[in-house]
Amino acid sequence: MQQKACILLILWLPFSFSISKQTINNSTIALPGCPTKCGNVSVPYPFGIGLDAGCSIGPWYDINCSKSFNPPKPFLSRTNGEIIDISETKIRVKSNGIAYRCYNQTGGITRKFPTLYGIDETSPFSFSNENKFIVVGCDDVSFMTKVATGNLISSCAAICSQSSDLSDGSCSGIGCCQNSIPKGVKNYITSLRSYGNHTNVSSFNRCGYSFLGEQGRYRFHPSDVSDSNFEHRFVETVPMVFDWVIGNQTCAEAQKSSLFACQENSICVDSDTGLGGYHCNCSKGYKGNPYLRPGCQG
Ligand SMILES: *[C@@H]1O[C@H](CO)[C@@H](O)[C@H](O)[C@H]1NC(C)=O
Ligand SMILES: *[C@@H]1O[C@H](CO)[C@@H](O)[C@H](O)[C@H]1NC(C)=O
Ligand SMILES: *[C@@H]1O[C@H](CO)[C@@H](O)[C@H](O)[C@H]1NC(C)=O
Ligand SMILES: *[C@@H]1O[C@H](CO)[C@@H](O)[C@H](O)[C@H]1NC(C)=O
Ligand SMILES: *[C@@H]1O[C@H](CO)[C@@H](O)[C@H](O)[C@H]1NC(C)=O
Ligand SMILES: *[C@@H]1O[C@H](CO)[C@@H](O)[C@H](O)[C@H]1NC(C)=O
Ligand SMILES: *[C@@H]1O[C@H](CO)[C@@H](O)[C@H](O)[C@H]1NC(C)=O
Ligand SMILES: *[C@@H]1O[C@H](CO)[C@@H](O)[C@H](O)[C@H]1NC(C)=O
Ligand SMILES: *[C@@H]1O[C@H](CO)[C@@H](O)[C@H](O)[C@H]1NC(C)=O
Numbered sequence: 491m492q493q494k495a496c497i498l499l500i501l502w503l504p505f506s507f508s509i510s511k512q513t514i515n516n517s518t519i520a521l522p523g524c525p526t527k528c529g530n531v532s533v534p535y536p537f538g539i540g541l542d543a544g545c546s547i548g549p550w551y552d553i554n555c556s557k558s559f560n561p562p563k564p565f566l567s568r569t570n571g572e573i574i575d576i577s578e579t580k581i582r583v584k585s586n587g588i589a590y591r592c593y594n595q596t597g598g599i600t601r602k603f604p605t606l607y608g609i610d611e612t613s614p615f616s617f618s619n620e621n622k623f624i625v626v627g628c629d630d631v632s633f634m635t636k637v638a639t640g641n642l643i644s645s646c647a648a649i650c651s652q653s654s655d656l657s658d659g660s661c662s663g664i665g666c667c668q669n670s671i672p673k674g675v676k677n678y679i680t681s682l683r684s685y686g687n688h689t690n691v692s693s694f695n696r697c698g699y700s701f702l703g704e705q706g707r708y709r710f711h712p713s714d715v716s717d718s719n720f721e722h723r724f725v726e727t728v729p730m731v732f733d734w735v736i737g738n739q740t741c742a743e744a745q746k747s748s749l750f751a752c753q754e755n756s757i758c759v760d761s762d763t764g765l766g767g768y769h770c771n772c773s774k775g776y777k778g779n780p781y782l783r784p785g786c787q788g
Contacts, residue, residue: 518778521545528553528573529561536736536751536781537576541567547736547751547781550614569609574729579769580618581732585703588721589632589680592697597687603721605701608637608677609732616763617675618731621702622668624661626714628691629684630698637677644669646700649685653694656712665695666710671702673733674763678702703728735767736781744768754785 519526519534524545526532538545539555546552554567564573571583589605609615623643625632628650634643646667650656656665680700688696695715701724708728714720736751737744741758744750752758752770761767772778776786 518782521782525555528555528564529559531564531573531575533564534576535779539564566615569613569615571730571732576734578771579733579735580620581615581734582704582729583732585701585725585728585730588699588701588724589682590697590699590721591630591682591684593684593688593692594696595689595692597689599687600696602682604679604681606637606677606679607702611676612738613676614735614737614767615676615732616673616765617671617678617702618733619671619673620705620731621671622705622708623671623680623700623702624708625667625682625698625700626665626710626720627682627684627688627698628655628665628695628715629686629688630682630700631684632680632682632698632700634671634678634680634700634702636675637679643675643678644671648698650695650715651690653712653715656710656715658711659709661708661710665712665715668708674765676765699724701728702730704731733761733763735761735763735765735769737768738766739768740766741768751781753780753783755788756780756786 521535525539528539533539533553536547537551537553539553541552541554550568552567554565555562556565574582586607587605589603591602592600594600623634623646625646625648627648631647633645636643646669648665648667650665661668682698682700741760755773755776756770757773759769759771770780772780772786776788778786780786
């Protein structure tokens with residue numbers, strides 16, 4: 491019970507909604523008649539549970555609440571990511587996977603897997619710069635590039651010569667490397683390369699890995715470079731963060747439209763992703779869900 495309350499608090503802290511209102515009055519979370527939760531995940535409007543159920547602001551914000559799981563699990567219905575939580579400007583989703591490239595003693599490739607990940611260009615989602623591009627291995631360099639243009643988004647090199655070089659929790663180039671990504675990325679492909687095909691490190695490190703993951707959620711352990719189950723363990727523990735916005739117009743453009751999403755006593759905030767779109771925020775001294783009629787309350 492204690493733990494549940496704590497999780498709820500963490501989940502709702504970034505919101506301007508008050509916690510007491512949230513528990514007694516659903517109208518500060520979802521549209522009237524719409525569920526507020528899928529499993530243990532709160533789904534605040536403009537998101538809504540159900541496909542074309544009239545509970546969200548538009549199809550991109552529909553949440554597919556799959557009852558095949560117990561407790562049920564929420565998915566972004568159009569991009570298929572499993573949602574971990576939704577905050578004022580971000581959605582945390584389960585990782586789409588990890589790229590790897592594994593070698594035998596003589597440097598032959600034994601297995602490999604690239605990641606190609608795209609969010610629809612017309613969607614209101616993009617990868618947040620709260621993610622880091624991470625590479626794990628001792629003879630690996632990885633490149634993250636845009637699918638359409640091949641332009642470089644980020645790169646990182648993880649090198650070591652013996653397992654005693656590695657230290658727990660340190661991800662600064664020796665066995666583990668992390669780098670920033672810019673805001674506004676909608677798709678990427680990662681590729682892994684190696685200087686010596688792991689021939690000098692094959693006694694303790696056969697594979698190189700690269701992935702995008704929420705900053706601070708991956709902690710490097712020296713044993714990771716030799717863990718043959720790394721890719722599976724990782725997917726369960728390191729989520730990705732999306733930025734979400736309303737539409738692709740600026741506040742100034744959207745304010746002229748009858749579909750303008752910000753209700754009474756709220757202000758419109760332009761997105762900083764460089765892709766257009768906006769958020770609504772309760773005006774100072776007001777609380778509630780700025781997307782729901784009648785707006786924020788004093
Ligand atoms: C919920 O809050 C809204 C706005 O503050 C109010 O109009 C409505 O009466 C409340 N409903 C309940 C059940 O308390
Ligand atoms: C709030 O929503 C939940 C389902 O999400 C429902 O069980 C509950 O009755 C609702 N409460 C009010 C006051 O509408
Ligand atoms: C939901 O439940 C799962 C499993 O019970 C747990 O791992 C997860 O952290 C919970 N999420 C939230 C947002 O409480
Ligand atoms: C909802 O998600 C589940 C689990 O991923 C999937 O099997 C189902 O097809 C989805 N339904 C729709 C309508 O997208
Ligand atoms: C390593 O892989 C290469 C290419 O697949 C293969 O020709 C070679 O026999 C393998 N070596 C060992 C020791 O398995
Ligand atoms: C592998 O080790 C040999 C001998 O120490 C060294 O000459 C060579 O440069 C190393 N290769 C790589 C790719 O590190
Ligand atoms: C690594 O493997 C590639 C392709 O299998 C090969 O072209 C290259 O010469 C190898 N490099 C080393 C240092 O073994
Ligand atoms: C903005 O969104 C509308 C509706 O989805 C679409 O028709 C239009 O092409 C988009 N504009 C840009 C610049 O992406
Ligand atoms: C809304 O306002 C609060 C308080 O000023 C601020 O912390 C938050 O970042 C704002 N949210 C958005 C989406 O601008």
